[in-house]
Amino acid sequence: MEYDFLTTREKIFYLLMYADEPLSAKQIMKILGIKKEKEVYSHIYHLAKSSKRKDYIIIMFPPECEDCGYVFKLEIPKKPSKCPVCKSERIKPPSFLIRKKGKNNE
Numbered sequence: 001m002e003y004d005f006l007t008t009r010e011k012i013f014y015l016l017m018y019a020d021e022p023l024s025a026k027q028i029m030k031i032l033g034i035k036k037e038k039e040v041y042s043h044i045y046h047l048a049k050s051s052k053r054k055d056y057i058i059i060m061f062p063p064e065c066e067d068c069g070y071v072f073k074l075e076i077p078k079k080p081s082k083c084p085v086c087k088s089e090r091i092k093p094p095s096f097l098i099r100k101k102g103k104n105n106e
Contacts, residue, residue, distance in 0.1 A: 008034065009043045013098060016044075022061050022095035025079065041077045044096055048077070051098075059097045066090040 006014070011032050016023060023031075025040040034040055048058040063072045063080055067088035072080050079093040 008032065008039070009047065012040065012043045013047055016058075016096055016098040017056070019097060022059070022097050024093045024095045025077075026093065027095075037079070041079075044077045047098070055101050056098050057101055059099060061095045061097075063094045064092045066092055 012028060015028060015031060025037045025044070028034065028040045029037060044058065048060075051058055060074070060077060062074060064070065065083035065086060065088055067090055068083060068086040070083050070085045072091075072094075074080075074094065077094055077096070080091050082089045083091065
């Protein structure tokens with residue numbers, strides 16, 4: 001089945017809605033053939049903004065330093081370049097899921 005009629009943002013939405021596990025921007029890029037990581041983050045940001053008026057939520061698993069375990073607190077989804085605590089550049093990127101809003105997760 002082809003989904004060429006969907007916009008890139010819609011493809012990201014459905015991919016994250018039906019994913020069994022959280023996906024990083026790089027994984028989304030690879031699956032959907034998107035060229036730039038920043039484009040994926042931009043689409044996720046806009047999906048999150050519109051989720052306030054829709055029946056879904058974006059779940060972000062925040063980036064984490066692989067050396068010291070620092071967990072980043074982000075307003076806008078992106079992959080930080082280095083840890084503010086230990087200055088390591090080994091950062092596990094954020095990953096995302098989309099789920100329907102319900103009584104359990106509102």
